Amino acid sequence: MRRLQSLPLALPSQCAAASRPSFARAISTTSPAQSKNTDWIRGKLWKGEAPGPADPYTQRMEPEAESNLPEEALEIGGSRPRRDKTPAAVRESRLPLPGRRTEAPAEKELQASDPTYVPATDAEGLEEIGPLSTWWEQPGHWGEESEFKGFGSAVKAVEKEVVEVHLRRAVVEALALQQAGVFSEWATKKWSEGGSRAQLDQALAAQVEVQDGKATLKGDASAIAEALTSEAQEAESTTTSVTAEEAREMLRSWDSSWKNIALDNPLRFALRKRLYQLTGILIPDAKLAAANTAKHILTLAARDPKPLKLAQVLERRNAFADLTNVKVHDRRVGPIDKEVAVGRWKVIEEELKRRDLPVTGYGDAPRNKERDWLTGKI
Numbered sequence: 001m002r003r004l005q006s007l008p009l010a011l012p013s014q015c016a017a018a019s020r021p022s023f024a025r026a027i028s029t030t031s032p033a034q035s036k037n038t039d040w041i042r043g044k045l046w047k048g049e050a051p052g053p054a055d056p057y058t059q060r061m062e063p064e065a066e067s068n069l070p071e072e073a074l075e076i077g078g079s080r081p082r083r084d085k086t087p088a089a090v091r092e093s094r095l096p097l098p099g100r101r102t103e104a105p106a107e108k109e110l111q112a113s114d115p116t117y118v119p120a121t122d123a124e125g126l127e128e129i130g131p132l133s134t135w136w137e138q139p140g141h142w143g144e145e146s147e148f149k150g151f152g153s154a155v156k157a158v159e160k161e162v163v164e165v166h167l168r169r170a171v172v173e174a175l176a177l178q179q180a181g182v183f184s185e186w187a188t189k190k191w192s193e194g195g196s197r198a199q200l201d202q203a204l205a206a207q208v209e210v211q212d213g214k215a216t217l218k219g220d221a222s223a224i225a226e227a228l229t230s231e232a233q234e235a236e237s238t239t240t241s242v243t244a245e246e247a248r249e250m251l252r253s254w255d256s257s258w259k260n261i262a263l264d265n266p267l268r269f270a271l272r273k274r275l276y277q278l279t280g281i282l283i284p285d286a287k288l289a290a291a292n293t294a295k296h297i298l299t300l301a302a303r304d305p306k307p308l309k310l311a312q313v314l315e316r317r318n319a320f321a322d323l324t325n326v327k328v329h330d331r332r333v334g335p336i337d338k339e340v341a342v343g344r345w346k347v348i349e350e351e352l353k354r355r356d357l358p359v360t361g362y363g364d365a366p367r368n369k370e371r372d373w374l375t376g377k378i
Helices: 002-027 032-046 071-077 107-113 160-180 197-205 221-229 231-235 244-252 256-260 265-279 294-301 310-317 335-342 345-354 369-375
Strands: 207-211 214-218
Touching (some): 160 197, 160 207, 160 244, 160 294, 197 221, 207 256
Antiparallel strands (some): 207 214
């Protein structure tokens, strides 16, 4: 035990003595013998005079003068340039972005810099700036480039006769571009919407002759193609509306052979795109692949209107106009509808919210557990 007690007293001195030479060697410079060896190796590697110093560890850069001031004080004082941390996409945006948050100087600082300063007692003359939650709803904060501009027509055609008229116009325009030799160039571009009635009549006046699935256009094809590719027509955003009665009269004057035109892939997609632009009806790609003729496209695009509900039929007939105590609804009348009709629902809703109770439904309350047990859900 006595020998073991004397052991720790000797260990630190030995470890300290052994560590001092290694520490001194770590910070010592290269010896002359080592420098000769490194010069020989550097000469072999570089095949000549090697760049840089022989011992790069001996040349140390002088440390920069550090300051104890915070970064905000250095940026305000001008000793360090202010870094703009705004993302590049936000800086390059053309949208009017909200202003950055700034703090007004204290009253004592203003009085020290301007002796004539008088503090305001009311908010008269100050500019009102809305909160950030309503920033994008204010006028002028959205530019024209940010407004949505849809490709298809905003008003979707419902009547089958109207869809057929627009499909014939699309067929005539596609054939006109083919005869003009610019179909391959304009197949993937946006055609002129043709909002004037004269352009619609000009396209529908051309005759389409189909023989063995190949169609030829008789008429002024160059004028139709020029109207479609004209840059002056791109500003038009409205399409000519055709009523169902006008469409029926047009269909009686045409031969139905134009529907038998054979379609290849470029013509098929061009007709689908043009029909979507004129009528707002988009045919899915999965169904479009099965369309081999213009009649098939018409079958996919035109749908029978939904049948009217009984309430709508009774409303059109005006069946219960003489009965003042009878009212027809298009859906089931619930208890909330009855309270709304009487005028008590607002009071009930406020009381439910004041008691932290759900206005409609169960809210956070669990449903009937017995029902889940009986149905096997638990």
